[in-house]
Amino acid sequence: MNYHWNWWIFFEPSLDGTNTYLTTLFWGLGWTAATAVVGFTIALVLGSVVGVARTAPIGWVQTSGMVFVEVFRNIPLLVQMFLWYFVLPEVLPRDAGMWLKQFPNAQFYTAAVCLGFYHAARMAEVVRAGLLSLSRGQKMAGQALGLTLPQTYRYVLLPVAYRIVVPAITSEFLSCTKNTSVGIAIGLVELTGTARAMQENTFQVFEAFAAATVLYLALNMVIVFAMRSVEKAAVIPGLGNRIAGRGR
Amino acid sequence: MLSGFDFQTIVHALPYLFLTGMSFTLTLTLCATIGGMIFGTLLAVMRLSDNRILSVIAGGYVNLLRSLPLVLVIFWFYFLVPFLAQWLTGSSSPVRIDPFWSSVITFTLFEACYFCEIVRSGIQSLPRGQTLAASALGMTDRQALFYVILPQALRNMLPLILTQTIILFQDTSLVYVLSITDFLGAAAKIAQRDGRLLEMYVFAAVVYFIISLIASQAVRRLQKRVAIIR
Amino acid sequence: MTIKLLAASLMTLMLATLPAHAAEESATLAKIAERGEITVGHRDGAVPFSYYDDQQKPIGYAMDICARVVDAVKAKLGKPDLKVSYMPVTGTTRIPLLVNGTIDMECGTTTNNVERQKQVTFSTTNFVAGIRILSKKSAPVASMADAKGKTVVTLSGTTSVKLINAANTAENLGLTILSAKDLAEGMLTLETDRAVALIFDDVSIAGAAATSKAPQDYQMSSDPLSVEPYGIMLRRDDDGFKSLVNGTIEGLYKGGEINGIYEKWFTQPIPPKGINMNFPMSAQLKKVIANPTDDPNPDLYR
The missing domain is CATH 3.40.190.10 (Periplasmic binding protein-like II)
Structure with missing residues (x-):
C-alpha cells in the first residue's frame, strides 16, 4: 500500500496559517454542535405545534398538520437543503432574496432552519404518539375541570406526553446532530466539512476521517450521557409505556 | 413566479433524469436493501447469539456506524473499499471498484446496522416460548431460527423494513457529495449547466415526494394487512 | 523483403513479450x-x-x-x-x-x-494557468482587497483555497471563504450572488463565464495571483x-x-x-x- 501515513499532521498549521489542523477540527465540531442545537430547538417548538395540531379535534388544523409532516418527511434532506439555500431566495421578491443571500453566516442559518423543519416533521410524530398514548380519560378529566382545550393541552396532556417521549427525543436529537453533516453540500464547515478540507489540503485522507470519527463518537457519548439524566428525571413511576425512538 | 418557470427544460431533461439518474437511484436502493437485509439479519443473529465474541463484534460495529453521519461514512468507504478489497483478495495493488458498486457496498454496510436493529427487535418481540417449543419438537437451533423465529420476526417487521427502505431511497441522494449521477445528481447537473436551478430542484423535490408518499401509503395499508392477530 | 519480414516478426516477438516485461517495470x-x-x-x-x-x-x-x-x-x-x-x-x-x-x-x-x-x-x-478573480460587472472585484469583509467562493481541494487563505490572513481581509465541489457549483454560487467573487484558475473561470447564461455580465481580474x-x-x-x-x-x-x-x-x-x-x-x-x-x-x- 503506497499510502503515506502521517499522524503528526494534526499539529501542522492549517491553511489559515495560525491554527493547527486539530484546532480547525474542533471548530468544525463547534459548528456541528451549534447547528444541531439551534436546529433541534426549532424542531422541538415547531414539532410540538404540529404534533398538537395533528391530534386537535378541528378538521382543517389536523389536515394542515398532516400535510406539513408528509411534505417534510418525504423529501430527502439534501434536496430540502438545496430548496432553502438556492431556490427560496429566487422565489422571494428581489430585495428580500438579496437580503437572504448577503446574510452573514447564511450557510449556518440555512442549515439550522432546514434541519429544524425536517426534524419538526419527525418530532411532530413523536409528540403525537405521546399524546395518543395517554388515556382518553385525561383529556376528559381536564375538560370536566373546566379547562379550555388549549389549557387541557398545556397543563394536562403535554407535560405527561413529553415525559413519556424523552427517549424518542434523545434519538431524534442524535439523528439531528448527525444530519448537520448534510450542510456540507451548501458550504457549511461543520465537522465532516473540516475533515474533508483537511484531507484535500494535506491528502491525509484516513487520518482526517479517523479524527472526525473519534470526535463524532465523543459528541454522541456526551449527548447520550446528558440525555440519560434527563430521562431519569423525567420518568413517571407507574407509567410504563414509554415511547422509544427509531431515529437516525 | 410560475410565469418564469421553464417547463421546457424539464421536458428536455426527462430522458437523462430518469434513464440515467433515477435508474441509478432505484437500482442502488434495491441492491442496498437486499444486501443490507442479508447482512443486517446476520448482524442481528450475531448480536443475539450466546457467543460473547460474536455479539460484541456485531454490537460494536452497529453502534459505531449508527453514531456516524452517513456523509462521513460515504467518504470513508468510497476511499477505503479498494484497499479493503486488495486486502481481502490479496492483490498486489488496490482493486478498482466502480462508483456504482462502491455505493452499493457503502449503503449495504451502513444500512445493515439499521436493518439489524429492526430484525433484532423483531426477534426479541417473539415470546420465548416459541424457541422453547421448537426445541421441544426436536429442532436444532438453526432450524428453529430459520423455520420458526425468522419468518415470524420478518413478518412482524415487514412494515418497518419497508419504511427503512423508503428512508434508504431518500438517503441515496447523498452520493451527490461524490459527484455521482443519481437522480439528484442528474438534476443538479442540468440545473448548473442550463442555469435552471429553480426548475430542476423543485422538480427533483416533487418526484422524490410523490414516490416516497405513494410508497409510505402502501406500507401503511400493508401494515394493517400483515398484522398478526394475537 | 526479408528485412521487412524479419522486422515484422521481431515486432510481434517484442509485443508478445512486452506485457510480461511491462508488468515487471x-x-x-x-x-x-x-x-x-x-x-x-x-x-x-x-x-x-x-x-x-x-x-x-x-x-x-x-x-x-x-x-x-x-x-x-x-x-x-x-x-x-x-x-x-x-x-x-x-x-x-x-x-x-x-x-x-x-x-x-x-x-x-x-x-x-x-x-x-x-x-x-x-x-x-x-x-x-494562473489564479484570477471572476466577478459581476455590477459589483466588480479587481483584487483580493476589494472583497474585504465579503464572501468569496473557490473550488474545494484546489491550490486556490490555500492562496485565498494565505491572503486572508496576511492582509486581514475577514473573508468568508466558501468551497464549492466543482466549477459548476462555484459558478452557480457567484451567479446567485451567494458570493461576490469566484477565485480560481483563469482558464477555467473564463470557460465558466463563457458558458454561463449571461457571459457579458462577468469580468476577470487582469493580473494572475499565481502560476499553476x-x-x-x-x-x-x-x-x-x-x-x-x-x-x-x-x-x-x-x-x-x-x-x-x-x-x-x-x-x-x-x-x-x-x-x-x-x-x-x-x-x-x-x-x-x-x-x-x-x-x-x-x-x-x-
Missing part, C-alpha cells in the same frame, strides 16, 4: 494488463479541459491528450481492444481515488505542486508508467501535434454549445512545449 501497467481495462479519471465541468458534452461523454483538451496516452498504453501492452472506462472525480476525490487504485490517471486541471507530490506524481506539464502548471496526475513510484505518459506528451510537443489539439479546444467553437474560448496559447505554455518539464516549481514557468 510498472505496477500500473501490470494492473491494466491483468484487468484488460484502464480507468481514466475526469472532471465533469472543467471547460475546455475535461467536461461533458451533451451526450454526457467526457471530452476536452486534457481528455484528448489522455486519449493519446491510452493509445500508447494499448500499443505497449499489445492490446488494441483494451477497455477504457471513465470515472468522474472532484477536487475532494481525485487524489484518494488515484492512490486507492480506482483510477489510473487523472485528466483535468490539476496543478502540479510540491505538497501533492507527497502522495502522487505528475506528467510533463500540459498547460500553465497542470499535468496528468499519476500514482507515485511507478516510473515505468510515468515515462510512457511523458514520452507520449513530449512526442506531441516535438511533432507539433499539440498545436492542433490546442487550437481545437481554445481558439475554435467547442461543443456542446459552440462557444469559442478565444484563449490563444500563452508564452508560458510555448516555453514548456519547447522545453518539456514536469517540475512543480512555479518560478520555472514565469
